[in-house]
Amino acid sequence: MYQYTDFDRQFVHQRAAQYRDQLERNLTGQLADDDFRPLRLQNGWYVQRYAPMLRVAVPYGELASRQLRALAKIAREYDQPSHELLSTALAKQAELGTKALAVGYGHFTTRQNVQFNWIPLDKSADVMDLLASVDMHGIQTSGNCIRNITGDALAGIAADEHIDPRPYCEIMRQWSTLHPEFAFLPRKFKIAVSGAAEDRAATSWHDVGLHLIHNDQGEVGFKVLVGGGMGRTPIIGRTIREFVPWNQILNFLEAVVRVYNRFGRRDNLYKARIKILVKAEGQRYFDEVEAEYQAILAHDGGQHAIPQAELDRVAACFKAPNITLDDTADTAETLLATLSTKDQTEYQRWLQQNVKPHKNPALRAVTLSFKRLGLAPGDASADQLDAAADLAERFSASEVRVSHEQNLLLPWVRASDLPALWQAARALGLARPNIGLLTDIIACPGGDFCALANARSIPVAAAITERFQDLDELFDLGEIDLHISGCINSCGHHHSGHIGVLGVDKDGREWYQVSLGGADGSTLSGDAIPGKVIGPSFAASEVTDVVEALLDTYRNQRTPGENFIHCVRRLGLDPFKAAANAARHETRDAGQVLNVHTNSADALTD
């Protein structure tokens, strides 16, 4: 993992002090709410439906166990609404049918960050100090700026990786942090990086997608995609350059972002992302970036060319930890021998779904499943965060990764430790063998928390999870990406789901549009593409039936060994549409009234 220098540490403390000054001015009436909003957003503080939300940056998803413990402390001590606030929130959500709201939890997001839902704003500066004490912050996790850079959760360990992206991610993180020219872009700006054969970072769906590659001469550089994004107008990124030498990537990004800052639309929130500029201008945008890049190099002296020594310094932090491969295989055998037949089966399933191969043949990457009955996808209680830190220390060189699928991955597990890890994870309820399967649902917090949402996501995920509890059935259905967003901002990545569910507002009631055939760009899913809507939206009470109808169609018509997504591609949408339509049973006024729509100005900067 990256190790903070004194400079880095001082920097996050200075940022925390700056935020405290701004907060105090706001709380004492010297800084108006409208003027404070973009400042707090760029530190990760939103105001949601009932309370502030904090989004903590987890650069490219890497966390040390000591940082997990700090997040646990925040969940336990700060993610606590007053009794009065919680009562109000519960009463309002109860009108929709929500029976409980998680308190004292951290939430893993689709951008590998961690969110909290209940921290009072007057405690926010204290939380920033606490984060700074473990080399963390909320810098640029919101606002119209360069956001936290995301990457492959298997970076540095994947068997199919050409180049470890993490040192480059870290250098880009530092470059983008408090960049003075790019703090008020037309809209948010997201960068994702992959260095492996398989794209596990959904790079085509980002404002900038970077692929670390070798060119014909064997030199390292980046293939650069630009203009991808979800939201109201889903667009797949286009290749702007086949190869930028690794040491020039900051200079190239400077050109990409400067041209966007100057020419991106600012008159319409929904047309302000770079994807709209790239779509509208096409080659003209590419030419402008190329000219700007050449001017940066030739005229400005290419000041941000990365020196080899700097890459070496940062890369040294990402050396694989020293893991003693002592002979624990016997213990593992002994442990396995004590398992019942039923447990043996469950263990084998866990090995199959939750354990991935590793660059080092003696090691494995193990995913802890945070997709389980009764809890929102990606939610972790304070105790579970601490317990995950324990597992990381015992089994994974004190390191975890937040995956964009909202789980935690242990990257340095000895193969011989797998039985013991499985037992420990199972005792914590984190060993459900459903990674990559239907119930490994990606979902945003939705209308139970978020002020932007048109509909709730968590109850939809819960209902589907509840219906599909049978592991035999889940394994028979195979790998399926089911993604749920509570609104068109697409935090739940519904566009890229094999099955996508999108909350929509019809006459103030919550309805759900279902789409089919989306892809994130992974090997299983194929080239990134948005799913197609299969018809008019459905009532909440119909969604689970619709999902089941889609799956039944697949089960009835699949060829041997054919995955759901491949079956959808082969058959086309019609048979699925017909089945989904047959599952309609509600009258058109059946949607729940989301009567607590807020007009929070934060909705302008998700």
Place this chain on the structure above:
Amino acid sequence: MNKSIKLIAADADQAKATGPNVLTIANDANPAELSLAGVDRIDLHFPKFTDGRAYSQAYLLRRRLGFTGELRATGDVLVDQLQLMQRSGFDAAVLRADQSLAAAERQLALFADFYQGDAAHPQPHFTASGANA
């Protein structure tokens, strides 16, 4: 970071941009198309503080076009953006009427240094400090 930007209270902004040596440009103007000969001062505009186009204009005027006269920030200029302005090449800012000079001084003094190079200090931290930072 040392404060170098000149702060001008809104009511003290007498020298409105009317003289022949002062250029006032909109924030969508292309700096490369300006005629800079004989210009002593350019007023760049922030219609809203959340509209960041003038940062790029300032950077280009300073670093690309070599403008050495005064770059003045006008419009919705708030103390919490002064640091960004100073780093992007502005050397004067007319504060919005309700802004506090004391808060401005505090905000400008908070950071010792930054990661990336900027218009005022082109070299990034990794170059300036070498690889042993």
